[in-house]
Amino acid sequence: MALDTLLFIDGELRPAKGGKTYDNIGPWTGEVIGQAADGSAEDVDAAIAAARRAFDTTDWSTDHARRYALMKTFRDLLYKNRDRLVEISKIEVGAAPGAAYRAQIDGALSGADGLISEFQRMKWEEDRGVKNEMGFDTKRYVMREAAGVVAAITPWNVPLYINVGKVVAALLAGCTVVLKPAPDTPAMGAIFGELAIEAGLPKGVINVVTSADPVTAGEMLTKDPRVDLVSFTGSTAVGKKIMANGAETLKRVFLELGGKSVFLVLDDVQEQAFPMVIAGSMVVFHAGQGCAYPTRLLVPKSKYPMAVAILEKAYAGYADKWGKIDEPTCIMGPLISKRQLERVKGYVDLGVKEGARLLAGGNIRNDKGGGFFIEPTCFVDVRNDMRIAQEEIFGPVLVVIPYEDDEDAIRIANDSIYGLGGAVFGSHQRAMNVCKRIRAGALSVNGGMSITGDLPFGGYKQSGMGREWGLEGIEEFTEIKAIGARVS
Template sequence: MRSQNVTLPEARLYIDGKLRGASSGKTYDNIGPWTGEVVGQAADASAADVDEAIAAARRAFDSTDWPVNREYRFELMKKYRDLLKANRDKLVQIARVEVGSAIGAAARAQIDGALNGADGLLECFPQVTWEEDRGLRNEYGFDTKRLVVHEAVGVVAAITPWNVPLYVNIGKVVAALLAGCTVVLKPAPDTPLMGSIMGELAAEAGFPPGVFNVVTSADPAMAGEMLTRDPRVDLVSFTGSTAVGKRIMENAAPTLKRVFLELGGKSAYIVLDDSPNFPMVVMGSMVVFHAGQGCAYPTRLLVPRSRYEEAVKALEMAYAGFSSKWGLYDEPTCIMGPVISKRQLERVMSYIEIGQKEGARLIAGGKARPDKGGGFFVEPTCFVDANNSMRIAQEEIFGPVLVVIPYEDDEDAIRIANDSIYGLGGAVFGSTPRALAMVKRIRAGALSVNGGMSITGDLPFGGYKQSGMGREWGREGIEEFLETKAIGIRAS
């Protein structure tokens, strides 16, 4: 089935236990990245709809037993996870049509990664400590029995991006609900249905009214501004750009909300001179999976100057071999489709122009490809002869663009990797003791050694520096949504 023949169902709001349209009746066009054409409609929430969602979440937290009934939450979230898995094919279709994901990427990171992540959170839930006995202590002449309890923060605003929407939605929503919080989810305007379907499945699972709410809006800022400023919201969990993350911190400051941010990245992929299968490892650095639209995606390739020409030749071969293998809607092995939107295409193309002006050399790609269809296609692109001071090496492009930088020795590679405002992910390939010693000195939150998986549902994920604060996924991801309370009971 071709993407231009697919019409997606309407993305509806889910507020206070009800699936419905916007109160104004307004909808907006859901644009498909493969075609640039309308593939569906989404409810265009008004400020009144957002206000109702916040009020519902506040009421559910304050006046029901949701925050304290852990066993009930756990069983309901397992049922919800099972419903997500039962709808896997539908979710894959949404990822393909709405997100623009190629089949190979849709079935892997987009959907199975999200479903596996839900499993990981449920596995971690029993590890959370809810109450600790800190024993007796004698102060001021009498004994006090002390308890430390951990309880839900309150109402959570979950604001999510368009690149891997189900994965990020689950990481925030499932963790917050397991913690006992209530949630208002605001998906990105470009991917409303992947948020809306979570509301549909919550209704099917029998969620209590107000515990989980979804608001979609064409306006990229209105709902987010309301959620981040409203005193009824206790915590904001945001994944997206660093610039928007700074805005959210400003908005949250007057009410001193807790803010959890997972932001941009410019991760390094370091290949050491003793890496086995050096050419193949270098080839594996191509930025092509989901058109490079991943915050932790390593987009700076650091190779030893002593083997630099060998690395460049390996990349030329790899990109030439990949030139006909991307942008294929019906090909099950395809992992690269279009970028999300015209706006994103223009952003990526502007950085390619910047890289050329800065003096980096293109060895592959560099062009938009309207011949691939009416959507938003950019060739897999590789710059060599770059240095780390260039904008293409410092700024997040969020497209299929790799920047190759030579280094002198291990110390130089570490220096280059850390010479960034970001610190989200990264990878080192080489003899394991040497590579492990290097990753321990790289200032980033998720590091891979020789291809090991450092991003899974049971491990904490988040960044250093301007890549954010707080951790998502794993036990730590649930604990982000908890407060800590000390209790003293006079014993004598």
């Protein structure tokens, strides 16, 4: 399956200026899997102009019923292309089959359903009644209107899911969009152009620009005064740069950034459930390449030796169950790139130097093929002040930290610059009480789903600002207007 891709600008699939392309490298093999259009500054300028024109000169932002119908058609086309999307996620994203069908594709499709369903709850105009001020009556209204042109800058880890979360929500809100996918996953962005044509979306409401250069297009989109709003998912360091870029024109900026979430096991987890809960903390799904993935396992000291023994056995038993592109149950494949492989291995080496005990994994596995494979890895005897416990590794690396009591666990959980996700296991009310004190945006109790298309998602602290998904995710792409009409 060759993944050759084009740009999509002003309703047209076309090559980049001058026909320039770049190699799309497959994570499983390290080999070229296609040629992606390498957008230039001129291409980015054309995409912004098209989005601006579509917003300013058409009724896209005000015809709510039309948008709703067209986005339902777009959603249906995503479903129609499910098998193709799964193949792209395996070949381009490096998703193992079990992850490709779950979070990568079906999660995105379910998310689109959630957004379209939540759109029906949007209140575009609200009557706030009559109030007498300054000696006369005023009839008051509060309205929501589309924010304008959106720059959607997306990462490589779950690209369809995040592309849907930004693009579908922004279009439903009445905005127009320039989508800039990560250089590593151009095909999962380029397909939006193909489906936009088939769905009959008006010219310019969505534009897709891919580029080998991770900086130039993003710099233009975040600085151009024709762009009203930037929605970015990626690293905290880049998020800070985007915020600084947008300051000159006071753009609205939504940032979904890094995480170092906790997997907190309370001491009242039932004895028979404890082994399953601890084994379930292994960071293996999609090789740990998820911003909200709980990568800090917090275990009570009273049960710490037992937890370490369970993990040692669990990781040993998983040794031959990952890195298989043709195994339907496999959920862990390679990392996205050589650069990411080197980054993760660097953190493994750092953990050893910091004095943590390497319980399992940590090795690069060239025997798995020419791609970017590293073993599922677990460190124990970790202190929360170690860098491997504080910095986002974005790989299959779990760190295990003992704690004294609930207060100590909550302190450790909150002792982080991040606050994106997390999981708590224990008796229901106690776990709920602990969750309420953890400063993070999406928390699971006893395996409950806190990240779905109809719930808001986003972080505290340096995990970002704003919310995606759910009604709140659509509302983020709107402005609020108050009108007071004198009636006496």
